[in-house]
Amino acid sequence: MAEVDVTGVDAAAVDAAVADLAARFRAALEPPVRAMSALDAATLRARFDEPLPEHGLPVEEVLADLEERAGGGLAGSTGGRYFGYVTGAALPASAIVEAWTAAVDQNVGMWPLGPAAVELEQVTLEWLADLLDFPRGSGYFGSGATMANTVCLAVARHRFGLLHGVDVKQDGVRALPELAVYGSDELHLSDHKALRTLGLGSGCVRAIPIDDDYAMRVDLLDEAIERDRHAGVEPAIVIAQAGSVNTGASDPIAAIADVCERHRLWLHVDGAFGAFFRLCARTAPLVAGLERADSLAVDAHKWLNVPNGVGFALLRDAVLHAETFGGSAGYLTPGAGANLHELGIEASRSWRGASVWAALKQLGRAGVAELVTRCCDLALELVELVEASPVLEATAPAPTNIVCFRYRPAGWPEGAELDALNRRVQAAVAAEGDVFHTGAQLATGFCQRAAIVSWRTTSADVRALADAVERHGAAQAGGG
Amino acid sequence: MAEVDVTGVDAAAVDAAVADLAARFRAALEPPVRAMSALDAATLRARFDEPLPEHGLPVEEVLADLEERAGGGLAGSTGGRYFGYVTGAALPASAIVEAWTAAVDQNVGMWPLGPAAVELEQVTLEWLADLLDFPRGSGYFGSGATMANTVCLAVARHRFGLLHGVDVKQDGVRALPELAVYGSDELHLSDHKALRTLGLGSGCVRAIPIDDDYAMRVDLLDEAIERDRHAGVEPAIVIAQAGSVNTGASDPIAAIADVCERHRLWLHVDGAFGAFFRLCARTAPLVAGLERADSLAVDAHKWLNVPNGVGFALLRDAVLHAETFGGSAGYLTPGAGANLHELGIEASRSWRGASVWAALKQLGRAGVAELVTRCCDLALELVELVEASPVLEATAPAPTNIVCFRYRPAGWPEGAELDALNRRVQAAVAAEGDVFHTGAQLATGFCQRAAIVSWRTTSADVRALADAVERHGAAQAGGG
Structure with missing residues (x-):
């Protein structure tokens, strides 16, 4: 049996694919523009939905094809404005x-x-x-x-x-x-x-x-x-x-x-x-x-x-x-x-x-300690922003890197209406996609919840979150 | 709080690291020289065994450090001469x-x-x-x-x-x-x-x-x-x-x-x-x-x-x-x-x-079918080599992509001594490291076992396995 390359791969094609990987990999390590995708499930499904291909695609085209189909559909969890659950980013050396x-x-x-x-x-x-x-x-x-x-x-x-x-x-x-x-x-x-x-x-x-x-x-x-x-x-x-x-x-x-x-x-x-x-x-x-x-x-x-x-x-x-x-x-x-x-x-x-x-x-013990300390300090900064705001209030102690707070304009009582307002605020911030955080259901009601854990997060990112909640809060409270 | 980069990463360092990745990634996609590492556990452990570092290493050096420490200690499972268990290689597009x-x-x-x-x-x-x-x-x-x-x-x-x-x-x-x-x-x-x-x-x-x-x-x-x-x-x-x-x-x-x-x-x-x-x-x-x-x-x-x-x-x-x-x-x-x-x-x-x-x-349905068919055909080739050899014999049916056979020079009876000989042969082939396969304990005794599943495996690789078993068989039978 002759030596057959079932995949049709030659060295030049692999070289091209690896060069392509390097450029795309470098771009993927940049902080993402958005914290959350703006595309809906049906749109993304349609991007990928084709019959199982009968014949293969040249190796050097596969990654470009994936990047094109996935474009705009990725969560920006490697950036500094992603506060969902407790999700780290990707350190360059680790990636x-x-x-x-x-x-x-x-x-x-x-x-x-x-x-x-x-x-x-x-x-x-x-x-x-x-x-x-x-x-x-x-x-x-x-x-x-x-x-x-x-x-x-x-x-x-x-x-x-x-x-x-x-x-x-x-x-x-x-x-x-x-x-x-x-x-x-x-x-x-x-x-x-x-x-x-x-x-x-x-x-x-x-x-x-x-x-x-x-x-x-x-x-x-x-x-x-x-x-x-x-x-x-x-x-x-x-x-x-x-x-x-x-x-x-x-x-x-x-x-x-x-x-x-x-x-x-x-x-x-x-x-x-x-x-x-x-x-x-x-x-x-x-x-x-x-x-x-x-x-x-x-x-x-x-x-x-x-x-x-x-x-x-x-x-x-x-x-x-x-x-x-x-x-x-x-x-x-x-x-x-x-x-x-x-x-x-x-x-x-x-x-x-x-x-x-x-x-x-990449970090050493000292770098890990600095990263954890810095994120926990940023949580305190967010608590200070919440306390300083006339329309935000803390809803649980924030002893570490997670902050629970809510939008509560003057005169709004506790209860279902305030919960509903805060649900709308969380969803509106997520839909805008500049920052991403989640909500949480506590005994005190539904709140905005941010976890700070990315090596990329800075004071500016934390402020962007507080600002987004205030801005969408005003819009939702006015329109609600 | 000022914007602090806890990791000491700058764009130039990441660029250097990604360029480095591209070269090393390309090299890693080449068929490996050896199917099996020649280094023992203690040697490899010593390569990695250092205290948890207190301070970090520049990002552009981390991959080079890993490659140096792991060098010679990787299994060549991405090559064509790796017949252990049922282990595929890595298609370039997938990797x-x-x-x-x-x-x-x-x-x-x-x-x-x-x-x-x-x-x-x-x-x-x-x-x-x-x-x-x-x-x-x-x-x-x-x-x-x-x-x-x-x-x-x-x-x-x-x-x-x-x-x-x-x-x-x-x-x-x-x-x-x-x-x-x-x-x-x-x-x-x-x-x-x-x-x-x-x-x-x-x-x-x-x-x-x-x-x-x-x-x-x-x-x-x-x-x-x-x-x-x-x-x-x-x-x-x-x-x-x-x-x-x-x-x-x-x-x-x-x-x-x-x-x-x-x-x-x-x-x-x-x-x-x-x-x-x-x-x-x-x-x-x-x-x-x-x-x-x-x-x-x-x-x-x-x-x-x-x-x-x-x-x-x-x-x-x-x-x-x-x-x-x-x-x-x-x-x-x-x-x-x-x-x-x-x-x-x-x-x-x-x-x-x-x-x-x-x-x-990369493959399409047709490419997957060709890959599977080709590997199963190569198993038949190995069966033919075994049947044609005066010192090899099949020890189980080989209906698909796995072949069980043993080294059995003229006059050797079944039994513990033949099993022991075949254990030595498998170990000697693995230690040489040009090809890698495993053994299996069947009702008929201990045998050489090869699974053919890599997109890179060719007739020459299959012949190399049969040759290695014959060669080490002669040495072990003579020396045993």
Whole structure:
């Protein structure tokens, strides 16, 4: 059989495509013009909607085709005026390294399939543990905090099985006694999803009320545990949240750790973004005690500003971690190093840790601390703008990098009409697209909510947000 | 507060870094010199092992630093002489598009956070369904076949709950009756892991014996189902495998679909690579009936030759799929299009589908068919080389793209010594690193195992593998 190139690729075409990539990649690293797309779903769908092509397109045209179709349809989350959820931008070094890893295409699931990649990831996990003052035990890079929560809670489930003489890998959740998991009223959807995935069901979660600071009330946690014990339900896991998504508050981790110690429960910290509060002097006390957790789940595409798709799990007990996911098969030929498929849910896996390594190399510990501190300082600036405005008011404490506030012109009472006004304001700001933030439903009503986490955000960007809410507020209140 | 650039990045530095990326990216797209790294774990670890840096490195130096440290430590899986497991290479268009998506950094978990990205993925999933003759229902891009299997089996678990009046999302696996899942003796580890993750435990799996063609014996499947029914265990799911990893065989899907219909069981097809056998005229009949499955899980980083980290789940019933993962929270502000976090396990998610879109654009349907056909033809060539050699012999049928064979000089009997010889041969070929393949433990003993799936593999590469096994076989047999 003659050597056939099925793809019709020649070196000149690849050269042209790579030159094209460089220009487009450079442009994509520029701050985006808009924070939010102005195009609707039908328009964008129509751009992509064609039948599966029968024949291929020259390689050098594919990226241009994508850029043209996607043009105007991208969220500007890499810019400084994107305040949605808790979404980092992409640090140049991380984006560049991640781009390169697409070409070398290592599979870190087994050591022989990505030897350097596996070793880099192991070292990077140690760096992350050191950065967050968490004990160096064991770790895993998943696709985000939800996967990291799932990995951590799978280890907790395994350990709960051991305590009750059940091999949960073999016999499943049916063999376990009825168990309870504790989290605050503000527990993130991601934890509920992890528990559902693991077959525990979200019905096992006891939602512990929060105090005025949006933090879990530990006295009520203790009561709930006792109540379950008396009812014959086995308390198993407490999930403390470092950084609640609504307000950026943190549960009192040290006090929760005391409760877990007393009741011998697994302490999992969902630190999707809040774990990084340790890096800012003002916010560090909020997450004191985090180092006492059995497991910690964190996103890297939040504070570390790496491209989306990377989170990490840190486990105190490496043996429990290995037991939870260990197991090979007759067709696998292990190599000389770690086989990461035995530390997580996935088999084949991309080289996720490289972009995290790159962020830590670009910033260093001092740069990460500066980034976190600066964003938390910008949140204070936004609070000051809100307090100084006659038409804005804070609606929750803002102890970290998230600010909740609302538009409330003189004389408007609390209630459904004010909520509706604020919904219109959020939607109008998003539709204009110069800045992007979200809303949140708090006990005090619907509010404007901004998370500050991008390395690009400045004072001017924060002011632009306050101005946009005031401007659209006036228009909506006048027109409403 | 003055505008501070925490990262010390200026435009010139980014320009330099992007120029650097282009050169290195182009080099990384060249076929690698070696199929396997020659460096050991300790050497590679030492290359990366330094304390977490206190201060950052200039952005333009980070990629060069990584390339230097990783040099010689990468698996050459993007080349034509990599025959390990079933691992595709990286098509240039896919690698380039994936690189660009790192820079634009969309989060497809919710529509407003990646509007064009979400629409592209939805269209691409429809293309994939069309390509594989699977009904257009619903789908999801996960990080690989294991995640895709997990998504599919979570939907199956949800539906099993509905049949028994259980809301498994809320009440978990404990509320379900005891259930059984059926797969062949050759069922992939990935399915076992998915069942463990989902809290069903791998103990629920009934391993159905295989026939001489390594395919599930449907008569024994039927018997096993009846046996469970009589024992009071609820048969729930049958996992048919399109493409077993040892030999590339496929279970008889149409006959299994008949059984599932008769017993009203969920039919899941693990088609990690075998689903693509539909694209080659010779192998298509092996996977007939695949279109009757309730769910199908496939890897994209195998036949589609996109960079590692993408698989997809296809579901026949879009309503069941949405019910399984649906659910929002007070802090989420939905947009005008689909929120993909409600179709899978993850919350934030990278734009995985873009590289698949790029592969389908670069190849077209005809190009995919040509690629699959060509690799399956090359497997036949390898079989011919084995049959023509006086010292090689086939050890299993090779109906698709995987070939199992062993080195067996005249007069060597079956048994432990021959197995040991073949283990040494595989290890010696891997250590030399010019070609890379794995071994497999079959009922007939330990054998050499090669999977042909790269767009770059040619007749010369296949011959190089046969030659390497003969050469190292002679050395090991002489020296053993």
